[in-house]
Amino acid sequence: MKAVHFGAGKIGRGFIADLLHNTGYEITFVDVNEKLNAEMNQYHNYYLYVIQEDYRRKEIDKVSALSPITQPEEVTQAITDADLVTTAVIADNFPKIANNLAAGLKARLDAGKERVNVIPCENAFYCGVMLKKELLKTGILTEEELDKIAGIPSTAVDRMVFAADRDGRDGIDVGNTFELVIEKEQLVDPDAEPIKDAEYADNLDKYLERKLCVVNGGHTMSAYIARQMGYDIIQDYFMVPENKQLTRDIMLQAGAFIEKKHGFAHEDMVDYIDATIGRWSTPGVKDTVERIAKAPIRKLDPEDRMVKPAVQCEEYGLANDLILKGIAAAFLYDMDGDEQAAQIQAYISENGIEKAVSHYTGIEAGSRIYNEILKYYNEYAAQKTNK
CATH class of the missing domain: 1.10.1040.10 (N-(1-d-carboxylethyl)-l-norvaline Dehydrogenase; domain 2)
Incomplete structure (x- = not known):
């Protein structure tokens, strides 16, 4: 399974990608940080350190990264081929990712691919509605086309994450508890659970x-x-x-x-x-x-x-x-x-x-x-x- 994740910051790598990895996805990050992208493309892994478990090291492997600035075509293709798309960019930054994400979804629609879940994992009230509005503002997709190609639920997210420089690599310290609640009704298949260990709620x-x-x-x-x-x-x-x-x-x-x-x-x-x-x-x-x-x-x-x-x-x-x-x-x-x-x-x-x-x-x-x-x-x- 393949997942495209926008945002390789602490929440992106330390929380959402951790769950994606546990679910079995290969993860392609989309981020503007060229140094971080280069490191992930060199090693195809990074490490988390669980704070409450004496900083036990956990490997997140099968990862790669793309730049939305210098590799827009590759980002579009990755979205076209993905089984899941997620974000952790801070909701204020939705306008910055909207064009790349909309272009990928439009290409996916034109290629006749199936609908895909696009799950924004942001600390904002009804972030799914916010993301959908920004995607429509691009003019790349009509609302009918967007609904035809994507399910965009809102979420509630919570995990303790901190940047860490350990073992000569850019790692992340994480708490051992978390909460990711996903709006069930807005998923492509409300009965499916695309991310392991998330909670799926009728009343978000x-x-x-x-x-x-x-x-x-x-x-x-x-x-x-x-x-x-x-x-x-x-x-x-x-x-x-x-x-x-x-x-x-x-x-x-x-x-x-x-x-x-x-x-x-x-x-x-x-x-x-x-x-x-x-x-x-x-x-x-x-x-x-x-x-x-x-x-x-x-x-x-x-x-x-x-x-x-x-x-x-x-x-x-x-x-x-x-x-x-x-x-x-x-x-x-x-x-x-x-x-x-x-x-x-x-x-x-x-x-x-x-x-x-x-x-x-x-x-x-x-x-x-x-x-x-x-x-x-x-x-x-x-x-x-x-x-």
């Missing part, structure tokens, strides 16, 4: 919202708060019991609306949260606040990991004060080199925080949660000034 909403709002939201808000406290490494923040408890409480607030909306048992939610925080606190793991907090404009979107749970908790009459503090901290995030952080700070300088809150979050000016965010923002700003 509950998993998507749990992952996005509880896990991604808790991690991101912790990073923004940690930045205000002066931390650069998130594990240093978690070493302080009060900080770990704050993150747990933020996640429990987000989890409360998930429980109410989707029927998760509270005990299960608590176990899910504690296991997640335990993973983030694994000894020897080193993850930066900069990585977790990057791209704050996207993360402040009304449908993303912070504002969504804040608004939903408000609608359900549930506590959300700690979530609102996390949102406020995001407006003070000022990491050098983060273009979106710079854009937010420039907007605040020109228009004021009052306009910025509504502009980026969609929260109505004058509402209770709007006023609370402003209050917490000013408290954080005062603390920063007094340092």
Whole structure:
């Protein structure tokens, strides 16, 4: 079996390709990193190191790589011949892969090949819908043609992965637990399971919202708060019991609306949260606040990991004060080199925080949660000034 995977970053190689390899696929990566491509084409393998198993080395073999820039024809042919296509590129980068992917699917259609599953594995709400929109924007395929040649489900993804330079090779440290939930109804064959060890769900909403709002939201808000406290490494923040408890409480607030909306048992939610925080606190793991907090404009979107749970908790009459503090901290995030952080700070300088809150979050000016965010923002700003 052959799989084409867009994105040879940490999630791509350390998570999705690991599952593809376990399923029995030969994997062709499509990535712009020529150095990494050359290494995979030289050795046709790479290594993962399982953190909780004393960094046990695991080989991922039968791999090769193509450049979408210098080898577009080869990418098209690979998609034409593939049994499965997957992505792990960050949903914001869908426009960058859309032309290559659409061209491959069109060639596949013209060649009379069967429909293929195209599974985007991204931390974004209904990433399958997002990818389909970008493919249609290329004009290479009509919606009818796209539906005729591809099944594009959305997913929920979660695994701890870190870059590692071991044994003189570019490897990846990975956690021993993961979650990949695939929207069953959108697969070419809803009864098939194209990726081993994934979970196939009829109701993806509950998993998507749990992952996005509880896990991604808790991690991101912790990073923004940690930045205000002066931390650069998130594990240093978690070493302080009060900080770990704050993150747990933020996640429990987000989890409360998930429980109410989707029927998760509270005990299960608590176990899910504690296991997640335990993973983030694994000894020897080193993850930066900069990585977790990057791209704050996207993360402040009304449908993303912070504002969504804040608004939903408000609608359900549930506590959300700690979530609102996390949102406020995001407006003070000022990491050098983060273009979106710079854009937010420039907007605040020109228009004021009052306009910025509504502009980026969609929260109505004058509402209770709007006023609370402003209050917490000013408290954080005062603390920063007094340092």
